[in-house]
Amino acid sequence: VVQHSEHARRVLDLASKEAERLGHRYLGPEHLVLGMLRDGRGQASRVLEANGVSLAAARAELRRLAERGWWLLGGRATPSCWERSGSTWTRSGVRPSKAFGGTAVGWAVREATRARRRGVGRVPRTPLRDPPMLISQVLYRAGQQARALGIGVIGPELLLWGVVTDIQTPWPRCMNNRWRRQLHASVGLPRNYRGAAGPLLGALGVDLDQLREAVTVGLSGVRP
Amino acid sequence: MGEAAPSEVTQIAAATNSQDPEVGLAAVAALRGLVEVLEALQVANARAKGWSWRQIAARLGVTKQAVHHKYAARRFGFRR
Numbered sequence: 001v002v003q004h005s006e007h008a009r010r011v012l013d014l015a016s017k018e019a020e021r022l023g024h025r026y027l028g029p030e031h032l033v034l035g036m037l038r039d040g041r042g043q044a045s046r047v048l049e050a051n052g053v054s055l056a057a058a059r060a061e062l063r064r065l066a067e068r069g070w071w072l073l074g075g076r077a078t079p080s081c082w083e084r085s086g087s088t089w090t091r092s093g094v095r096p097s098k099a100f101g102g103t104a105v106g107w108a109v110r111e112a113t114r115a116r117r118r119g120v121g122r123v124p125r126t127p128l129r130d131p132p133m134l135i136s137q138v139l140y141r142a143g144q145q146a147r148a149l150g151i152g153v154i155g156p157e158l159l160l161w162g163v164v165t166d167i168q169t170p171w172p173r174c175m176n177n178r179w180r181r182q183l184h185a186s187v188g189l190p191r192n193y194r195g196a197a198g199p200l201l202g203a204l205g206v207d208l209d210q211l212r213e214a215v216t217v218g219l220s221g222v223r224p
Numbered sequence: 225m226g227e228a229a230p231s232e233v234t235q236i237a238a239a240t241n242s243q244d245p246e247v248g249l250a251a252v253a254a255l256r257g258l259v260e261v262l263e264a265l266q267v268a269n270a271r272a273k274g275w276s277w278r279q280i281a282a283r284l285g286v287t288k289q290a291v292h293h294k295y296a297a298r299r300f301g302f303r304r
Contacts, residue, residue, distance in 0.1 A: 100265050108264040111298050112257070126257030127236075186253070 002146045005153045007042060011035045019131065022063060025187040027133045029163045029197035034058055036156055043218040044156035050214065051206050061203050065196060096128065115179075125186045132183060134195070137171060138162040149219060157218050164212045167198040233258075267295050 004012075015035030019027050036044040037055040097105040109129050115122065142154050142162030151158070171194055181191040201208065239251035263284075270280050277296075281288040 096262065096265060100269065104265060104268065105261070108261045108268065111264050112260040123253075123257045123260045125253070126261050127254045128258060128261050188250075 002143045002151075003153055005155045007039075008154050008156050008159055011039050011044075011156045011159060014038045016131070016133075018059075022059075022066065024066070024131075026131050026189065027135060028193075029135055029138050029166055029195040030062055030200045032135060032138065032159060032163055033197055033200065034062065036160060039156065042156050043215075044160040047157070047160065047211065047214045047218060051211050053201070053204050053206060057204060058200065062196070062200055065199055065203065124182055132187060134184075134189075134193070137166045137169075137175070137195075141165040141169070145219075151219075157215055161212070161215045161219065163197050164208055164215065166195060167201070168208060168212075264295070264298070267291065271295075 011032070012035065015031040016027050018034040018038060019031040022031075024031070033048070033053070034055065037048055037053065037058055039045055040055075096108075100108075105128065109126055112123055112126060113129070138159065139154075139162065142158040145161055145165075146152070146154050146158055176192075184191055184193050201211070236251050236254050239247050240255065242248040242251065267280055276288075277292045278288040281291040284291060
């Protein structure tokens, strides 16, 4: 079993903080790139910075892409308090998990959001739930590479490898299903969203092959 | 597991008055998501405390059959 290292988990945490900072209601590969840069330590951020990506530039670029409606639904980011509060209102205040316990709330969220045959009282999403992580392909590719290299733990550099591979590989057809389209729509993404790391790195003028090369060199160095 | 601040709940509730459908509909969806989860929690809690379906239904303002239809099949996983 391939696990994530402490470092990789910190990068994921920082990525979700970046997503929240931008007012996005999901976590995508583009936020992972920001998380690596914000972490500022280790191979991944060094490789990114060597390729001319800085945290400030990447943030500005992502914000610009979102405002231009590169991938957000309706060609624009939703203005007003809603977009901001959508992600932050899951922070503090009325605490159902304090009154009933985290397990009970988890069960209730699962019960309320799961598909059921008669469809009584089914809701697609609830603000009591953490934003969805749309990085399954990145994690899958990273795990695949980790197994191929015989590395037991996924670090940030493997995550970066996963991001680059994800950009360069078309998503499998099974990812285009009704549930996924509904999920994308519920967080304000178009149904054909495939991660915005590609447009982001492209706009910053990064050569993907070169980036992949650099990460691969780093990985073989890490290999015991 | 997430939480909801009272001020933000009122903020979302206020957003349901928005003339912009994109904001208004999103706010409505969020409130409905919140309400469904809270209802499930409260019904499970009431059942755990030995309330009958009839009592729960009276508080919710629906028939006992309606509550039973909606919640009887759900596994109250955390209770057992």
